[in-house]
Amino acid sequence: MSEYPQLDKLVDGIRRRSDPAFADLYYLIGDALASFAFSMLRDHRAAEDAVQQAFLELVKAAPTIKGDGRSLRAWLFRSVRYTCLDEIRRRKRHPETPTETLPEQSTLIDDSPLGLDPDLEAALAQLTERQRALLTLRHVLELSGAEVAAAMEMKRPAAYAALARAERRLRSLLEGIESHAGAASLPMTDTEDLG
């Protein structure tokens, strides 16, 4: 048994394409998958579509799923990631809005919860989709290092290294943004003193 006993119990039902097993799985992991997709796409509706697509792919591939609940979980995250990458490529080919008006790699839409934290939004917008995915998997969804590596299809040392770089970049960006914002809010004399 893995650290996901509930998922472990569902694996056999998923392999048999049992409807209740799929429903249970969806309720168990659907929101986490949606958060992961949202971190990459920054679009709530597209994130939900990615989750649905992942489950439809799972219906096709169910009998070939190997391993325990942990493997099943990693499989779903991988599937969501593929769907998100397809969507990102599609957007690049057919941009619905002029890309010049958006920050790099940013496709944030108005109903995003990111709008509540503009500094973080600005920092995340400057990360690559891979870095956002790594940070989300590790720090938001709290996957282990091995699970992150499996979901991102990376070697574990490479996943650790990439995650460390993403964390440094985010810290640096946040510090820069917040110091800039703080400096902007300070009187000119204070700013000169800091320099």
Place this chain on the structure above:
Amino acid sequence: MSGLDKQTTDRMRRAVEVEIDDQTKRAHLASISDALGDYAPTDAAAVSKTPKTLWWRMRVRALITAMVVVLPVGTAIAAENTVPGDFLYSVKLASEPIRSVFDSDVAARHRVAELEHLMDHPNQTDMLPSAVSSAEQAVTDLPMDHPLRDQLAMLTDMATDMMQPSPGGSGGTQHDGPMHDTPTDESSIDMPRDNTGETDLPSGSDAPKQSDMKSGDSTPPNMDTDGMTDGASDTEGMTDTGSTGQGSTGTGSGDHTHQGGSTDMGGSDNPGAPGDGQNDG
């Protein structure tokens, strides 16, 4: 691995975590159920290996098995009629120990066939030394009473004769065929006879050459001809190897008696051998 402080992590969580609303969840589950309806319920026993997968695995295994079985057997069959110098000859040699488990004569028959082939094809005589060497080894390995032994020994002698320099060379005048009677190099014929019980030499033997004493236990004294001495009679017995087939016909003339013993003795470096007296006779 956590390289972010708790505050940043909480901010990320608040910013990124989303929940799928109930209406969307119901819609998703309905579409999933529809998709599941397109598939028949899967038998648990067939979950890990679908029939298609099994079919492919069986085909791959059958192919591998066929290659493992057919390739060596086919190569061995293809190598059956090779002669020294051919590409697959080493395969033929390598297969002989295995085949000899079922057919103890296979190596001898191969050597006979090889020698006959090479002797019939003058353009391949350059491979004769190798074939002769193999054949001599085969003669050594065969039991004394083996029916192929004499045939193989005779062919070896004939092949050795073909390898000799053309007439005009040293001793060439006596090489008018495979069956000449000039005794020379005893070693080539003495070797197979090392284990034939030379201790049964007649007591009256007047110490002929050691090589002469090695062989003739099977030749009765009355086979000796031309007034040979006891020592000579031993030589006769030794030469029996090469002439058993022919020698069985009777008393054996001088020439005939020397067929086996002297064919390999193609030189004249042993003038004192008892057989010389016969030749002279």
